[in-house]
Amino acid sequence: MLDMKFVRENADAVLANTANKNERADVARLIESDAERRRLIAETDVLKNKRNVTSEEIATLKKAKEDATAKIEEMRAVGDAIKANDEQLRGLEEEMQTILMRIPNMLHKSVPVGRDASQNVEIRSTVEKIPQEWRKNHVEISKQLNILDFERGAKVSGSGFGFYVGKGATLERAMLNLFLDTHIAQHGYQEMMPPFAVNRASMVGTGQIPKMEDDMYRCADDDLYLIPTAEVPLTNFYRDDVLNEKDLPVKFAGYSACFRREAGSYGKDSRGFLRVHEFNKVELVKFTKPEDSYNELETLTNDVENLLRLLELPYRVILLCSGDTSFNSAKTYDLEVWSPAEQKYLEVSSCSNFESFQARRANIKYRNNEGKLEFVHTLNGSGLATSRIMVAMLEHHQTEDGRIRIPDALRPYTKFDYIG
């Protein structure tokens, strides 16, 4: 959520930014309502002041045992006027809130304007040349090695759910442990294990609601939502909290299962693990001082790249253009790994700086060294999600004789060197 004062003073920029993100919001209406709101507040505050002053006079009169009925009668009307104004004000603010919540975050000046993914910019790449040789795709090879089972996943849960079997399950667990250990021991994150179900306020806090509400699993009886990412509980950990400047940056690394309904996206990338309803992920979340957040975005991205190097997967880093940058984000780097079977890049991580956009909505502040309160900047990135990484692993480390080679960094965790 943007600051209303900022919108008021930068209406044109906000409008242009919204268009660059391929979003729509009635900024003009918002500005109008804002002016009306302030007029109404001024008017009502005068009435309330009158009420307070007169009430005191009434108290004085009563104490002196004098007659106060005239003033009381007068205040009855004032009270009604206040009530009417407050009601109007509430309606107005609700309407403003609705519009304000639909205005996307301002993009950082380094983000190129562009319509869609085709205009993203490659920042760096470790892919020497795109390998063209055919390899078995992850569904075929995993069936052959009996390490993933989607058919039975569909039977037990439904389409889009899978079992990890035997060494497949071990590999999955090994990767998650490697990710967590690396972030904690080498990158300085604090390990967190969050709840996988959260309340509505948390979903609003990180911005999944209202925009993505239909994409989430909901337990209606308890008004709980299954998290689509650990970003939600990890960021909301500090909702309505005040941090100290000396404690920043706070860096969390947390594993969670992630649940996504992926409503309406069948047929697109839907094979095997490319798009599933439940997957495992280690999420990185940072709370930083405003002046540090862009440096922290770079180190966050590097932390994730480090994992890809450990997994011996060639990748590239993409700076998303305006049209491809998510609603909440000011700047996003995507990390992509080439899939020889799909003949395209797979997004395996998304590292974003939300600046104060989430913090304002979730009300996360810090007290700076002068004692003043300010919103923190929040960042997050997948570090990493295993489903697509599993796809890449099975394709890239496939040997000619149909086995899977385990990269050196993972072997202490898997305790085996090959699958098959």
Place this chain on the structure above:
RNA sequence: GGAGAGAUGGAUGAGUGGCUGAAGUCAACGGUUUGCUAAACCGUCGUAGUGUUUAGGCGCUACCGCGGGUUCGAAUCCCGCUCUCUCCGCCA
């Protein structure tokens, strides 16, 4: 699931209709004193909205878990909700 108790500022903890944005204590910050530390003493010390001001500031309004209601006036009375704690039951 059943019974009860509670929710006030950074923390404790007063406050049962008007003079309470809120006592006292602690913590924190600034100062005095002091070989140093401590103690003592003095002072400061909530957030948000809105208006005004070149600035520092100043004014007004709101906020005592959340939402309603009663009243000229609510931290205080009434109703609903949420959360926390204790006891009993059930269960991993």
